[in-house]
Amino acid sequence: MSNVQPAAAANAGRVEHRRRKFSMPPLGVQVLIALVVGALLGLVAPAFGDQLKIVGDAFIRLIKMTIVPLIFPLIVVSIARLESAKTVGRMATKAILYFEIVTTAILAVxxxxxxxxxxxxxxNLGSVDPAETAGIGRDIDLKELFLHIIPENVFASAGEGQLLAILFFAVFLGMALTKIGDKAKPVVAVFDAVADAMFQMITWIIKLTPLAVVAFVAYNTAHYGWDLVLKLAVFVVVFYAAVLVVLVVLFPVIAIIFRVPYVPMLRAVGDLLFLAFVTRSAEVVLAPLIERLDKFGVDRKVSSFTLPLGYSFNADGATMYEGLAVVFLAHAYGVELTIPRLLTALLVLMLLTKGIAGVPSASIVVLFSAGAVIGLPAEGIAILLAIDFVVDMARTALNVTGNSLAAMVIAKSEGQFVHRAKTSPAAPAGEPAAPELAGEPTAVDIGGRSDA
Known part of the structure; x- marks a missing residue:
């Protein structure tokens, strides 16, 4: 018997060694390889690369399929577990006030x-066929936009993916559950289980990311080409430089003011930012981001509420892009930008960039609306559409970074943030040690929920 155990242990060790030897590289490495393969496919076989769009679209649909079933129960459970409706109101007020100040500052600068x-x-942009802008809405009815926050039919709003309407109803339902005491426990347990199931589904979907990246990059390279990108290189370079300034100057200043660890946060979610950058989709990383921030020390109740709200009200990258685009097009077409006109554009963009996440082609709708106010030609906006895939990568990554920082700030203000360092010190007696963030975090590292 004594000889059997060492033999079994040795055999298990060999199996584990082979498993490690033939294991897949980290997801970040897979995505980098996919990036190169996609670019080569788009250049060498553009016809084939153009056809790969369906693969990328299918991936985004898989992600979107899980967003509403994930966000709705997460918000309901988060609100139901808060102390009172007063806590919900206080947290929402802090979040919206923070979003407004930060995005307005970014826009003004x-x-x-x-x-x-x-x-x-x-x-020297020349001109394009106005037909290229056909079918894109040019006006936003602010009254109608406000009313759309309150759903007439919550199931219809869920089917259309109207995030603000879903958030509104989920908050009300969560507040109602706090008022009915023990009767709410079975309902909260069901919603909690649904959220867990959605996390598991997204874990499976995220594993398809490298395939989706090949499709995205191949299609963009083949379909758009790089001629126009080079023609508008100044705009692209300036926009990327502005994004860099926000990332390395403005956000660190905010982090210092609120005393939150910005650089460690970037390390913890860096692979998710890269994933959002490559796929140009903030929705792809929403569920992993909630889980990653939870492990970093942001209470799940805060991140589950703040991040979906931030996706509508805290689009830092989109706000910067629209402000830069308005001035760029005004200068390119010789539209005189007086100070009153500039202030008007600031006011219009400040209003229109809040709460339009559910509007189709939201950034383009905002540009048309702001452009109409100061007399910009519509064809110029159509020209920017051709390089949108380039700027959208940085725009999306900045949006995700800004919302991650916002969740940390709001959690800190609520006393719901305890930074869990990569190497945790010994916990005091009677308290569990903070979980270690062992190794490099990956985009599929979203298991093991731990509601505080």
Whole structure:
């Protein structure tokens, strides 16, 4: 018997060694390889690369399929477990106030720096067929937008993916559950189980990411080409430089003010930011981001509420892009930008960039609306559509970074953030040690929920 156990242990060790030897590389490495393969396919076989769009679209649909069934129960459970309706109101007020201040500051700085730098004055854009802009809405009815937050039919809103309407109803339902005491426990348990199931589904879907990246990059390279990107290189370079300034100057300043660990947060969610950058979809990383921030120390109740709200009200990257685009096009087409006009554009963009996540082609709708106010030609916006895939990568990554920081700030203000370092010190007696973030985090590392 004594000889059997060492033999079994040795055999298990050999199996484990072979498993490690033939294991797949980390997801981040797979995505980098997919990025190169996709670019080569788009250049070498453009016809085939153009056809791969269906693969990328299928991946995004798989993600979107899980968003509503995940977000709705998460918000309901988060609200139901809060102390009171007063806590919900306080947290929502803090979040919206924070979103408004940060996005307005980003917009104001972008508009005035772009104005004084004269970006676009030397651009020779020519013109495009106005038919290219057909079918894209040019007006936003603010009254109607406000009413759409309150769903007439919550099931119809869920079917259409109207995130604000879903958030509104989920908050009300969660608050109602807090008022009925023990009767709410079975309902909360069901919603909690549904959220767990959605996390598991997304774990499976995320494993398809490298295939989706090949499809996205091959299609963009083959379909758009790089001629127009080079023609508008100044706009692209300035936008990326502005994104970098926000990431390395503005966000660190905010983190210092609120005393939250910004750089460690970037390390913890860096692979998710890269995933959002490559796929150009913030929705792809929503569920993993909630889980990753939970492991980092942000209470699940706060992140589950703040992140979906931020997706509608805290689009830092989109706000910066629209401000830069308005000034660039005004200079390129010789539209005089007086200070009153610039302030008007600031006001319009400040209003229209809040709560339009559910509007189709939201960024383009905002540009048309703001452009109409200061007299921009519609065909210029159509020209920017051709490079949208390039700027959208940085725009999306900045949106996700801004919302991650916001969740950390709101959690800290609520006393619901305890930074869990990569190497945790020994916990005091009677308290569990904080879980270690062993190794490099990956986008599929979203298991093991731990509601605080």
């Amino acid at each position: 972008t508009l005035f720096v772009a104005f004084y730098s004269g970006i676009g004055k030397d651009a």
